[in-house]
Amino acid sequence: MDPRCIPERYFNLGVGEVVVHRNAGGNVRHALRDIGIVEELFHVAELAIVHHTDCGTLAFTEDQVRGGVKARVAREHWADVDRITFGANADLVESVKGDVAWVRAHPLISDRLKQGCQGFVFDIKTGEIEKVNV
Amino acid sequence: MDPRCIPERYFNLGVGEVVVHRNAGGNVRHALRDIGIVEELFHVAELAIVHHTDCGTLAFTEDQVRGGVKARVAREHWADVDRITFGANADLVESVKGDVAWVRAHPLISDRLKQGCQGFVFDIKTGEIEKVNV
Numbered sequence: 001m002d003p004r005c006i007p008e009r010y011f012n013l014g015v016g017e018v019v020v021h022r023n024a025g026g027n028v029r030h031a032l033r034d035i036g037i038v039e040e041l042f043h044v045a046e047l048a049i050v051h052h053t054d055c056g057t058l059a060f061t062e063d064q065v066r067g068g069v070k071a072r073v074a075r076e077h078w079a080d081v082d083r084i085t086f087g088a089n090a091d092l093v094e095s096v097k098g099d100v101a102w103v104r105a106h107p108l109i110s111d112r113l114k115q116g117c118q119g120f121v122f123d124i125k126t127g128e129i130e131k132v133n134v
Numbered sequence: 135m136d137p138r139c140i141p142e143r144y145f146n147l148g149v150g151e152v153v154v155h156r157n158a159g160g161n162v163r164h165a166l167r168d169i170g171i172v173e174e175l176f177h178v179a180e181l182a183i184v185h186h187t188d189c190g191t192l193a194f195t196e197d198q199v200r201g202g203v204k205a206r207v208a209r210e211h212w213a214d215v216d217r218i219t220f221g222a223n224a225d226l227v228e229s230v231k232g233d234v235a236w237v238r239a240h241p242l243i244s245d246r247l248k249q250g251c252q253g254f255v256f257d258i259k260t261g262e263i264e265k266v267n268v
Contacts, residue, residue: 001153001154001155001168001172002153003149003150003151003152003153003154004149004150006140006142006149008140015137015138015140016137016138017137018137019135019136019137020135020137020156021135021156021157021158022154022155022156022157023155023156023157023165023167023168024155024167024168024171024172030164030167031157032218033157033158033164033218033219033220033221034135034157034158036199036203036215036218036220037158037190037191037194037199037220037221038135038158039202039203040194040198040199040202040203041190041193041194056171056175057171059175060171060174060175064174065170065171065174068173068174069170069173069174069242072244073241073242074241077241077242080241080242081170081242084166084167084170085167086167086170086171087167087171107207107208107211107214108203108207108211108214108215110206
């Protein structure tokens with residue numbers, strides 16, 4: 001979601017060449033619905049999971065975001081806040097590895113897409129993208 | 135998520151000027167976690183919900199996607215498939231209106247962002263963006 005990122009540019013792709021899901025942290029666990037749709041509508045054989053350096057999710061803790069939201073909502077909604085996992089992150093490479101492992105183990109994702117799933121880190125400063133060995 | 139869309143271009147914005155969440159159908163209900171994070175990390179006063187013409191979600195039914203996924207997974211996982219709402223859509227303007235109404239009624243979203251929430255339709259063919267009156 002970071003304003004400094006344009007996913008189409010990661011792999012020198014142009015308009016029309018890639019389906020893009022974007023969320024905070026680039027967390028693939030929140031894209032299962034989208035993956036299901038894409039697998040049904042199109043013939044998709046590659047899934048690139050890209051997290052980027054200086055990601056906002058590395059800058060907060062779960063408690064910090066939960067506390068911030070709770071501070072401005074009525075107490076009756078605090079249980080709803082506690083049910084949200086905001087996805088604070090401690091290690092970029094480990095989070096990419098975890099996402100790829102999640103895809104490869106997920107029973108609702110096709111074997112084809114599992115085999116075509118790779119993980120990457122995009123470096124905000126250099127503009128380079130690096131494959132993560134999983 | 136559509137390959138023909140680059141959200142940064144909708145409002146003639148450049149890199150660094152907008153935080154972007156993208157999902158199938160542009161459905162804001164799946165962005166609550168992301169909105170919570172953005173509200174905690176940044177001072178955000180505007181939320182633009184944009185759905186686009188010729189969207190894939192207008193082209194399928196829930197039963198179709200569920201059936202397609204079930205056809206390739208073991209029966210023991212069918213209940214998991216049934217728990218996913220893929221977000222088939224029948225009317226673009228109504229879906230934008232519904233998303234804006236959802237934001238404005240949501241107890242975990244700030245009053246500032248509710249007031250700054252607007253809905254739009256992006257026309258894939260003309261490249262024009264049109265505000266939806268809600």
